Amino acid sequence: MNYAVLLTHWKDSLKLFHRATFSLYLLGCLNTIKLATPCILRYFWWAFVALTVLHIGNAPRINGTLPNFGTNISILLHIILLFAYVTSMRPSIEQKDSDYYLAYLPRSIWAVALTYLLLGPYLLPLATLVLLFFFDTNQTINDYRVSLQRTGKALFYLLPAVIILALGTTALNICWYKLAYTLDAYIPGIFIPLLAIIHMINCASLTVFYIRMKHNYFHLIFE
Secondary structure (H helix, E strand, O other): OOHHHHHHHHHHHHHHHOHHHHHHHHHHHHHHHHHHHHHHHHHHHHHHHHHHHHHHHOOOOOOOOOOOHHHHHHHHHHHHHHHHHHHHHOOOOOOOOHHHHHHHHHHHHHHHHHHHHHHOHHHHHHHHHHHHHHHOOOOOHHHHHHHHHHHHHHHHHOHHHHHHHHHHHHHHHHHHHHHHHHHHOOOOOOHHHHHHHHHHHHHHHHHHHHHHHHHHOHHHHOO
């Protein structure tokens, strides 16, 4: 390992936070959300409705050796929505219609579920990055392993930028979740749309970061 080269990559990663570059980054995030939101709402509105019903109605619990039924359904819906966020926001020239989602669902939902279960809801930004790599492959088991390796490379070679983005995202998420829980006490069910907004912001941020990696660090991370 050439540490001088590594330090050069670390220093270069901080260019993301130059005023002009970061402004373009934020505009890219907003544009990604703008383009993806109609698709997400059109094809996955039912998942948001189901989560809201579960949240408001406190789905019945099954005690004993069986897991909580409501919790299982909620996890499944979150996995479906993670699939929706990534497939809707990922850079692609494919038309994002029903055929697009149906084509990707059977060959990739297992990877979405595995990533969600491995990393958990508190590391969804990292899960999003893994899946962005994965969806740019043929979606095989070996490709999933490669996607994990590429995620590790991205975290290693762009560490300073990753740390700053992670700290900023964490602070934003904590404040947003507190706001959502507070408002939900007064407006039951508002927690779910607010949760969707912060998840879309997180996914859009990682998508733009991913695009920047492909353009600027392809030889470093993808080869």
